[in-house]
Amino acid sequence: MVAVLTADLVDSSLYKEEILEKVLNSLKEEFKTITLEYGEQNIRFKIYRGDSFQGVVHQPEEALKIVIQIKAAINRIHLKETRKNKAYSKIADFKIAIGIGMQELEREAIEESNGQAFQFSGRTLDEMKTENRKTRLKTIDENINQEFNTAFLLLDTITDKWSTASAEVVYYLLRGLKEREVAEILEVSQSAINQRKKAAGWEAVSGLLQRYHQVIKTHFNGS
Template structure:
């Protein structure tokens, strides 16, 4: 079993060229960091059409964590012109088998690819920003609801809130984040609470446990 992430930038046509370049550079940096830190192949993720990407995660338990890395890395960005546009993603995680895995991801195919791609297509009409689809109906039902709640929370993040979540996902402590961001630890703690870090952390733990238990024999 593998996880396939298929995603696209929301309203990318409105991004100023310099901001779009920054967004794409940020995505590529996150792809490289994930490959290095989680022993994945750098070639597993490819950007195409300038505003979409797809990639394979060989350990499905890491798929939600990486999705949140990507989301927060972009949500903390804001264009510097008068439009003050914020970057955001639609992300579909598909977990399943694969029939063909080639060096070029566009030439790969199988259940995980189909689940991810079809789910992203559905999301373009239902307004969702993060969804999971697997062969397990009960698992799909649980995370349909919990990820809808996550969307509700994340849609209310400021760029400052997203930045704090971005560093918390990497295991940084409040004191360390305060030093990076250049504000007090108490301010970081306040942003952490406003961004709802505790339920997000619980969601990640629940996802890892359920994916491990459901697919451990696959």
């Protein structure tokens, strides 16, 4: 079993060239960071057209964390020539579909690979193009789909309200840093980090990640 992530940049045709360039560079750097964390044998990414990407994750229970980490990395982007820890409105976001299933054909090039997980992910993203949704899950188990797509609707509501500062705090928390360490990086007080953490809905996001990890690992690991 694998998880396939298929994603499109929201309203990419409306972005200025400098924004697209910064998003693409940030995405490439984040893929390097994630690959280093999980290992090249467990995860692969491919960027298409500069506004889409696909990833194959051999640990499906980690897929949601990876999705939110990518979103936070992109959501924290801004072009202001001021201190980076100030809050601004987001300028970029992705729609991301997670498909979990078999990978019947694995090739060195992701675009030449195929299987159930690829079909689930690709078709789900196509369906999302007519919906006001940013994250969806498709597996063979409809009970799991219903549980998490309801939860993902609430997740979308939370992440849509993130400022660049909120996204940045979430990003570092997902990387395993403590509040004090994030405060040192961003050069703000720990209480400011705690406030941004609450504003970002971190407790709800963290709880969803734990539930997702538990359910997906129980149902799909080793299948």
